[in-house]
Amino acid sequence: MHPRIGREEKTLLAMIRLYCLHKHFTTDKLCPDCVELMTYASARLAQCPFQGEKTTCVKCPVHCYKPVMRDKVRDVMRFSGPCMIYRHPVLALFHFADGLRQPRKE
Numbered sequence: 001m002h003p004r005i006g007r008e009e010k011t012l013l014a015m016i017r018l019y020c021l022h023k024h025f026t027t028d029k030l031c032p033d034c035v036e037l038m039t040y041a042s043a044r045l046a047q048c049p050f051q052g053e054k055t056t057c058v059k060c061p062v063h064c065y066k067p068v069m070r071d072k073v074r075d076v077m078r079f080s081g082p083c084m085i086y087r088h089p090v091l092a093l094f095h096f097a098d099g100l101r102q103p104r105k106e
């Protein structure tokens with residue numbers, strides 16, 4: 001797996017965790033719904049045609065999520081996005097930088 005994809009996965013997991021904690025009142029583990037979302041997202045990332053050249057998913061020209069999952073992940077981003085800069089400043093910074101990248105297929 002490309003390190004860029006590994007980092008994306010880490011960022012996503014942190015965001016889903018925050019979301020689940022506050023929205024689904026879980027404590028240490030994700031609820032089954034969020035586990036499903038994370039599993040789905042990881043599978044999409046593994047298949048991403050851009051890999052190292054990947055921009056952030058929001059800006060990606062390829063819409064690879066199925067609509068129901070896209071809605072879910074959008075909700076997670078909307079909720080957790082603003083918290084990331086405080087809770088995970090390093091990941092948030094990388095994520096911002098990744099968003100500046102122009103996607104190119106390898």
Ligand SMILES: [Zn+2]
Nearest residue numbers: 020024031034
């Ligand atoms: Zn949850």
